[in-house]
Amino acid sequence: MDRSSATATQTSDRPAAPLENSSVKPEVSPRSMRLMIAGWAIQALRYLPKLATLVVLVAIWQFTSTVWLPRIDPYRAVLMPAPSVVAKTAGLMIVSGELGYHLLASLKREGVAFLFALAAVPLGLFMGWFRLIHAQLDPVIEVLRPIPPLAWIPLSILWFGIGDEQNEFIIFLGMVFPILINTIDGVRKVERNLVRAARSLGASEYSVLTRVVLQAALPQIVTGIRIGLGVGWMALVAAELVGASSGLGFLINDARSVLRTDIIVVGMLTIGIVGLSIDLALRDTARRLLPWSAQQSE
Amino acid sequence: MGHLAVKSVTKMYGNPASDNTVVALQDVTLEIEHNSFCAILGHSGCGKTTLLNMAAGFEQPTSGQITIDGRAITKPGWQNTIIFQEYALFPWLTVAQNIGFGLEMKSLPSHKRAEAIRLHVDLVGLQGFEGRFPHQLSGGMRQRVAIARALAVRPEVLLMDEPFAALDAQNRSAMQDELVRIWQREPKTVMLVTHSIDEAIKLADQVIVMTRRPGRVKAIIDISLPRPRDEDDARYLSLKKQLRGLVHDEF
Numbered sequence: 450m451d452r453s454s455a456t457a458t459q460t461s462d463r464p465a466a467p468l469e470n471s472s473v474k475p476e477v478s479p480r481s482m483r484l485m486i487a488g489w490a491i492q493a494l495r496y497l498p499k500l501a502t503l504v505v506l507v508a509i510w511q512f513t514s515t516v517w518l519p520r521i522d523p524y525r526a527v528l529m530p531a532p533s534v535v536a537k538t539a540g541l542m543i544v545s546g547e548l549g550y551h552l553l554a555s556l557k558r559e560g561v562a563f564l565f566a567l568a569a570v571p572l573g574l575f576m577g578w579f580r581l582i583h584a585q586l587d588p589v590i591e592v593l594r595p596i597p598p599l600a601w602i603p604l605s606i607l608w609f610g611i612g613d614e615q616n617e618f619i620i621f622l623g624m625v626f627p628i629l630i631n632t633i634d635g636v637r638k639v640e641r642n643l644v645r646a647a648r649s650l651g652a653s654e655y656s657v658l659t660r661v662v663l664q665a666a667l668p669q670i671v672t673g674i675r676i677g678l679g680v681g682w683m684a685l686v687a688a689e690l691v692g693a694s695s696g697l698g699f700l701i702n703d704a705r706s707v708l709r710t711d712i713i714v715v716g717m718l719t720i721g722i723v724g725l726s727i728d729l730a731l732r733d734t735a736r737r738l739l740p741w742s743a744q745q746s747e
Numbered sequence: 748m749g750h751l752a753v754k755s756v757t758k759m760y761g762n763p764a765s766d767n768t769v770v771a772l773q774d775v776t777l778e779i780e781h782n783s784f785c786a787i788l789g790h791s792g793c794g795k796t797t798l799l800n801m802a803a804g805f806e807q808p809t810s811g812q813i814t815i816d817g818r819a820i821t822k823p824g825w826q827n828t829i830i831f832q833e834y835a836l837f838p839w840l841t842v843a844q845n846i847g848f849g850l851e852m853k854s855l856p857s858h859k860r861a862e863a864i865r866l867h868v869d870l871v872g873l874q875g876f877e878g879r880f881p882h883q884l885s886g887g888m889r890q891r892v893a894i895a896r897a898l899a900v901r902p903e904v905l906l907m908d909e910p911f912a913a914l915d916a917q918n919r920s921a922m923q924d925e926l927v928r929i930w931q932r933e934p935k936t937v938m939l940v941t942h943s944i945d946e947a948i949k950l951a952d953q954v955i956v957m958t959r960r961p962g963r964v965k966a967i968i969d970i971s972l973p974r975p976r977d978e979d980d981a982r983y984l985s986l987k988k989q990l991r992g993l994v995h996d997e998f
């Protein structure tokens with residue numbers, strides 16, 4: 450997982466370099482303008498081989514939906530909206546604010562659940578550091594962890610009713626275990642000599658925990674947060690399918706009842722793109738805030 | 748002050764009731780005078796690290812006692828700070844922040860801290876690298892940071908566990924010269940562990956040769972040659988021969 454992410458960012462970093470070179474020129478003459486545009490064109494061409502499969506697939510999809518399916522079975526054509534139709538619907542939904550409304554509702558739930566799930570960081574720190582706390586809490590967690598968040602939906606609806614709290618609870622359950630497990634593991638893997646060095650420089654036990662153990666475990670805590678946000682995002686959509694009146698999960702389920710497959714596809718793509726964006730943003734932040742760990746893992 | 752005394756220290760690992768106990772050190776007694784440089788020389792596995800770990804307060808002797816100026820060492824602290832072979836720098840802190848870590852732990856006011864950091868950066872010759880992170884430095888430079896970080900807390904005793912063993916031969920020799928220079932500028936009670944005869948002769952006032960496991964004190968050799976020590980000097984060569992004989996015996 451980490452390896453594939455590393456290569457993905459490498460490739461996205463690469464096109465930036467030549468652009469920077471051409472834009473540091475002091476004056477923008479027509480010649481340098483032309484050079485710049487040529488540079489962009491070359492970059493775009495360089496991307497083309499990578500996106501070739503995607504482009505071909507979209508083209509086949511378009512052909513199937515608009516030419517082939519209508520010819521053999523017009524009813525089935527409805528089930529497979531063409532990319533052009535999806536794009537148009539997406540445009541309309543963005544302009545009307547409908548997409549933004551549902552997206553914001555989902556993001557808000559993800560955010561609230563995340564704030565609660567962050568409690569797993571101090572909990573994991575204590576569990577990783579103090580054997581006694583680990584011995585007591587580990588059995589509880591080992592039993593709860595394998596229960597899929599979705600299995601909590603029926604009970605949570607009875608507890609919270611339908612709405613934000615219930616959704617947030619399900620998302621929280623999806624997030625909390627990856628964060629907790631990774632924090633515990635990160636704390637346990639802290640190099641013993643770092644802790645000894647700190648004590649030998651006069652650090653109190655509190656300082657050892659906050660200034661050394663937490664810091665040293667931070668890269669893995671961030672990994673846990675990344676996984677947690679991803680799992681939470683999946684749980685979110687499922688929770689909204691069943692128990693919400695807004696959000697992307699609600700949007701696609703609602704569209705199903707009126708057979709608006711184009712809206713369903715727009716919703717699905719939004720879920721995918723936003724999930725990816727959250728992960729990329731987090732990875733980028735981690736890279737900037739923890740430069741020393743990026744170096745180590747490479 | 749910093750008078751280190753090891754009094755009949757024995758260290759056993761494992762359950763004493765069972766058969767699989769390891770006697771790492773047996774009845775070790777030695778003394779290091781204030782501001783004197785002592786090298787512990789022995790084969791790997793003879794208990795050198797064990798001795799240092801107890802002097803640093805990470806472990807307690809099974810019997811016997813280690814004291815600084817008469818006070819028994821009960822826990823780790825800046826008074827008896829240690830430098831590890833693998834540097835153990837905090838990778839998320841810059842060079843300056845690493846050097847300042849112990850000072851912060853001592854709650855030194857920030858202007859005094861900055862002054863002490865500058866002083867120790869100068870001492871180990873790392874001017875211009877204050878803002879670098881450890882992963883951006885070579886092995887030799889990392890060990891300089893570790894030395895500066897340890898000296899900055901003004902320890903009574905400085906402990907070093909094969910500090911240059913991870914460096915290549917050239918860097919190791921350069922760092923040994925560097926350590927002599929630093930120690931002459933800032934005298935300290937030092938207990939340095941090594942398995943290199945040359946390192947011991949180049950650095951120490953007093954070399955303690957250990958036996959193989961269980962580690963016991965085999966010989967105590969005083970070295971009064973002036974520093975920096977010339978490897979081609981006749982007295983250096985005869986010392987080397989003497990120590991090689993003592994260490995070699997152990998095969």
Ligand SMILES: Nc1ncnc2c1ncn2[C@@H]1O[C@H](COP(=O)(O)OP(=O)(O)O)[C@@H](O)[C@H]1O
Binds near residue numbers: 793
């Ligand atoms: N925590 C431990 N538990 C059991 N045996 C140990 C432990 N630490 C060291 N030993 C044993 O004690 C002996 C001395 O080890 P050490 O002090 O590391 O030697 P040196 O540093 O001279 O190479 C070795 O035989 C080693 O296996």
Ligand SMILES: [Mg+2]
Binds near residue numbers: 795796
């Ligand atoms: Mg050792």
